[in-house]
Amino acid sequence: MKSVDIALDAQRSGRFTALKAWLYRHNTGGRLSTLLLFIPPALMVFTLLVILPIAESGVYSFYRWNGFIALSESGRWVGWQNYQFILQDPVFHRAVWNTTKIVLISLLIQLPLAMMLALSIASKSSINSLFRLVYFLPFILADVVAGLIWRFIYDGNFGLVAAITQMFGLDPFYPLADRAWAFNAILVVVVWKYFGYHMMIYIAGLQSVPNDLVEAARLDGASRLQIIFRIKLPLIMPAIKLSVFFSVIGALQFFEMAMPLVTAGGPSGSAHTIVTYLYEFGIVRSRIGFGSAVAVVLFLACAVFAFFYQRFVMARSSS
């Protein structure tokens, strides 16, 4: 054996021992094997079903494409035109404003209402269980069913609204046919449908508040309001932050309930939300490119919100 070969051999075996040492250090308890075995399938599924579609819709959003045959054959590159059109479209502005309205109504009416109810029926008793069930009932209904029920309620000829107008001898009123009212009517349904859900989150939080803290405060002479604002609310802050997060994301995704309530976004599209807008103008009218552009805008809004909320609001509570 030549000396060069010996040196190479030594280097090789040295490398091998180094690898062994590295493996020994990093694969304690089979951690690395687990990673190598279990990550690829999950990553593959995630990439195929989540990342790839998102990336694809990003690509589609620059095309005029009806979605019937391959993009390469029937798509037409239009650059930023889809985005330009979205940003100039008054119906889209309305949809964004409506979505914002859901957030505002959630924060200003729905969540405070849920909190008030939660505070009053959080303690365990059989009558409270009954109330909890009653308040939670609307949430159990499927969204589409709730929408259909409220369509009947809002009917100006035969519905509850008709009964009220007749009782007071007023002219028939058709909330869903009125440009100014259609979306407000939907907001009522939103509050009715989801307050019970947030109430349940708060009740779960309130029940975990230690009783001795409350008792100690009471002994120190704290009033009921002081107990609520100084003890209970700060202690269930994580639950509140979570429910705010849910209601904002819920508003951004709001879709199923609006569909049976108003046809194609209501009068002049005045009751569109971002997602019903996407559905009507992207899917119903087979404009996959345009719909994808709306989806990209929506995705960005969701991602930016989720990122900042996680980073600046949720994170603080865990520290």
Next chain:
Amino acid sequence: MLKLKHLLVSTCAGALLAISSAQLVAQETVTVLHNQQDQFIRDTWDEIRRDFEAQNPNIKVQLDFMDDDAMKARLPTLLQSNAKPHLYWSFGGGDFRVRAESGLLADITDKADGLRAKIGEGAMSAFEVNGRLYGAPYRLAQVGFWYNKSLFEQAGVRSEDIETWDDFLDVVTTLKNAGITPIAAGGAERWPLHFYWTYLAMRIGGQELFDSILADEARFDNEYYIRAGQELQRLADLEPFQAGYRGTVYNEAAGVFGNERAAIHLMGEWDIGVQTSESESGEGVSGDNLGYFNFPMVEGGLGDPSATLGGVDGWAFTSGNGTDAAVSWLEFFLAPEQQRKLAAAGIIIPVANGAAEAVEDPHMQQIAENIANSSWHQVFWDQALGADVGGVINDISAELFAGEITPEQAVRRVQQAWDFR
């Protein structure tokens, strides 16, 4: 338990029988998909299917049905899958053209001599794209004014006096003054409103305008289309519709008419059935009480007042499925004898040569005559332009009625969508 056993045995026996018979005769199956909901019509079709199978023992026809929305939603993916039917129900028009040009349909031009011999050229041309044939028509439809004769009498107006658009507006005013809601409209769905704008544009601009728009030789923002919007708004100013019409879907509007709560409904002849079934009494505006008049001419308009707006709908062959068996089924199904049978039952206004005489219902007869005498049968404009631009036309018709947009802005918005199609 006994029943279950029985069922199992009979299913097995049936399966065996099916397998053995399949081995005896090489059977070919033709699958057909339609959105037909009416049981009576389905049964009538089924009779025709049995007759066909009796004459063609080696072809089996399978009629499948879906409801309209489900079919609309599933079709785009279905057409690209292996589970697609041989034939499916389709309008001629924008979507049909796109699908044909996308290669989703089968070209049957070379097998169509039998079909062409039985069906008129005009209706057939609705299923031609760039000179090639991808389907065949089944029936005709026309939109016109249906009215309630007793309500007209009550207000002291006569449909015979309506010759021009101005006359029509006068009748609407008189009805309104008599405390009768003049017109029922399904404003929430919008397409019922586009009939007004399109008919006005047809009467004012004429066939040449429509043909040159489709050929990209004319634009929507022209004086004719703008005037159509102005005339529409003259009607809108009279507030002719039932209260809350913007939240009313088509079926509910048919109910308003069927319950005699409005005097007029601008709709296709299918409304005869729908307003009946949607009415509380189940009778609707029936028999002699139901009247019909054509969309009136507009003074100074270029359009021929005999021109009709309506539909031609029929069957499209999916790609790879323009088989001889499928064609021969359609030849049989669309043959004058079958069409006459369907026409006599009041189910369709037929497309087959000579079958129109079999129509017995006087209202259907009138529609068949209108189409036969019309110099130009325009396919539903929102269908002809495709889902995309058609949707815009519908939206804007509704906004014109609500007075939220001027006629000038309206045509500009449509043109913008048309340019970007």
